[in-house]
Amino acid sequence: MSHTATATAATPPGSLRGARLPQWAPYAVAAGSVAAGLGISAAAGLHSSVQWALIAAVLYVVATYGLSARVEGRRQAEDRVATSFVWVAFLLAVVPLASLVWATVKRGVKVLDGYFLTHSMGVVGDAEPGGGIYHAVLGSLEQVGLATVIGAPIGVLTAIYLVEYGRGRLARAVTFFVDVMTGIPSIVAGLFVLSLMLMLDMQPFGFAGSLALAILMMPVVVRSTEEMLKLVPDELREASLALGVPKWRTVLKVVLPTSVGGITTGVMLAVARITGETAPVMLLVFGNPFINANPFEGAQASLPLYIYQQYAQSAGSPYAYDRAWAASLTLIAFVMILNLVARGIARWKAPKTGR
Amino acid sequence: MAKRIDVSGLTAYYGTHKAIDDISMTIEPRSVTAFIGPSGCGKSTFLRTLNRMHEVTPGGRVEGKVLLDDEDLYGPGVDPVSVRREVGMVFQRPNPFPTMSIFDNVAAGLRLNGMRRKSELDDIVEKSLRGANLWNEVKDRLNRPGSGLSGGQQQRLCIARAIAVEPDVLLMDEPCSALDPISTLAVEDLIGELKERFTIVIVTHNMQQAARVSDRTAFFNLAAVGQPGRLVEIDDTERIFSNPSVQATEDYISGRFG
Structure with missing residues (x-):
């Protein structure tokens, strides 16, 4: 050198x-x-x-x-x-x-097979071998699905209000509360719904969990959608308005289609985030070794809760640990598939350059 | 078709900032009126008040009257949406809708206003594209995205989109400033044809362009930096460029300032 x-x-x-x-x-x-x-x-x-x-x-x-x-x-x-x-x-x-x-x-691959995915823990003790996660997958899908049906539209509409219509104090207040909501710990959202549940004297059920998850999801959707809508150039809005198109149609037919890829990605990421939430589910859905397909009545299971319960309630049984790892792998795979779908949609819907 | 515009005492603000002050003029139907003047003198602002696009900007508001064949655009109960259907606009930068095909871009104004009949849309799209001298270049690829066209083609696509809704007046805000000379020539030729059917108002920084395409020319200027823009004079283009009545106009056109 x-x-x-x-x-x-x-x-x-x-x-x-x-x-x-x-x-x-x-x-x-x-x-x-x-x-x-x-x-x-x-x-x-x-x-x-x-x-x-x-x-x-x-x-x-x-x-x-x-x-x-x-x-x-x-x-x-x-x-x-x-x-x-x-x-x-x-x-x-x-x-x-x-x-x-x-x-x-x-x-995770040790016990992850077709049997594991299609059976519940109904007749299997926590320390025994066998059993599966069908009830937990079902519960997770229903709770997250319902949370998305509630949270995503409210979040997207709030973002549309903030970007396209919101001026002055109301918009500032909404932005402030969305920021505050972003910082809510998931257990607090769970406790909030729990207090309602106790006031109404209800037993744990899946939809209560969905409500808490929707609360957690909304601010994430609002934030990401807001950013996507801000990326739409004002020139496109003006071009549409100058054609004599009313503002709501401009938003619906020009602004949203232009940004739909990014909005979908944001929603999917929010879904991925709430899929892994354990605390509110533990409080509100409670967990259930049996298959309960009705989210509106009776305790349900959910994947993150299942993982926790297999670990915590099995007194160190190796079978329960294997099941917990397999369920973790399923959860990671689920979230990853969601992200891939989101990317696919974003690419498919992205404005075309035609070159 | 092709209505007269009568502006009297028009003042426009952005929030508390007065952008243009007390402008009055008459714009003749079936003619091309060009606005010239230095940057920031309020030409574009004034243009945008003619189809109520000025108020789209937060804080934008207007005082005064704009009569479109005796109907005040700023009268009580007037819907800005219907104003914009009668007074179309073409912008500085070509801005086709990126998610739409060439066909959909031209049909956008009609479709977004509720027209659905395919055969009728086909006719209007072809007519508008022919009107914008673009039909021969794009007739084989109507389903391709509009953003795949060249800059000049995109701008003619935007003109086709604007004339597809059959406005009475067409406002153009520096429509050629992002285009090369050949595309500019194409658009200028087009303006010459369109004035048979529309009232055309064009903002331009290119004096030769104003001289080439317009019948009447209005010169805008600022009284001083920070002051609102105002109309210095409006006259036949020939007179403005040969023998203007105000010294400032002559100075600007001959390049002695601004």
Whole structure:
């Protein structure tokens, strides 16, 4: 490297060409840092795999900066440090995610089969083998579906009001309360509906859970829809108004179709968020090992609640743990499929360029 | 078809800011009237008051009278939506609806106002596209998205969309400023044909364009920076460009300021 360093010094001023590290340099530095990290950990007797990775990451950033600053100069060194920070941050974000998916898949596939998906826990004790999640999938679908039917239209209409019509104090108040609602912990939404339920002297049932989920869903839908509607250029609204089209038809036929892809994505993401909610479901739907297809009467099950109950109520039974992992895998798959569908719709409905 | 516009004492505001002050003029039917003047002098604002698009901007309001063949656009009980059906508008940047095909773009005004009959729509779309000199270029791809056309074609598509609802007046806000010279020529030729059927008002920064296409020209200016825009004079285009009655007009046209 010292040769290249002298080459830098020899570069005549005013030249556009500076010394560059070879292309393989970052990889070599990364490999060296990992080796050094492992070496230091072994020497110091550290056994945690997190520690060597952190040491390696710090070494990588420092070594990149030092090397690049010597060879290429400070500006390039700063550029490389910024790049390596991005990479380190990316790895920090991806490693836990990948390990989570890996662990869930590894443990989840053990009991996940057709039988598991089509049977309930009706006659199976929590500590016994067998049983399935049919009742929980059914409950989740019904509760989330009803919550979406209530929450999505209200959210979209609120956003339309805020972007297209809202002026002055009412709009500001609505925006403020939507912001407040975004911050409501899910258990509080559950307690709110629970207080109503107790006032009316009712027993837990699926629809009560849907109401709490709808409350959680609404602000998310409002926010994302608002952003999508703001992206629609005013020129399109004006073009429509100038044709003598009333405002409501302009919103319905021009603004909404232009942004429907983004709105759908927002709604789907909100659905994905509430699908994993446990707290309000525990309070309001209660859980039920039997199949109850009626969300308006009697306790129901739901996937996140099922996972929690298998873990908490089985006194450490390995069968229950396997079922909990399989249910987790099902839940992740469900949310992922929803996201893929949302992306598909967004792409399908995106304004066409025709080129 | 093709109505006369009589403006008297028109003042427009954005909130508390007065944008144009006390403008009066008459715009003849079946003619092209051009508005020229420096940026920010209120030409576009004034144009937008002629079909009540000014009030779409939050805080936009208007005082004064705009008579469309003796009917006041700002009279009590007048619906801005019906005003805009009679006074169409073409904007500076081509803005076809991105989710709609070429056919749907032209049919948009009719369809959004409730016309459904396919055969009738077909006729009007063809007539409007022919009217906008675009039919031969797009007749084989009416179902393709309008945003796939070139800039000049898109602007003619927007003109076709505007004339499809058969307005009496067509307002054009710098319709050629985003177009190349060839597309500009196409649109200018089109304006020459359209004035047989419509009253046309065009805002332009291009003096040659005003001289080429218009019968009458109005010169707008600011009294000073921060002051509202006002009408300096309106006269036959030939007179404005050869022997204007106000010195400021001559200075502007000959490039001595602004």
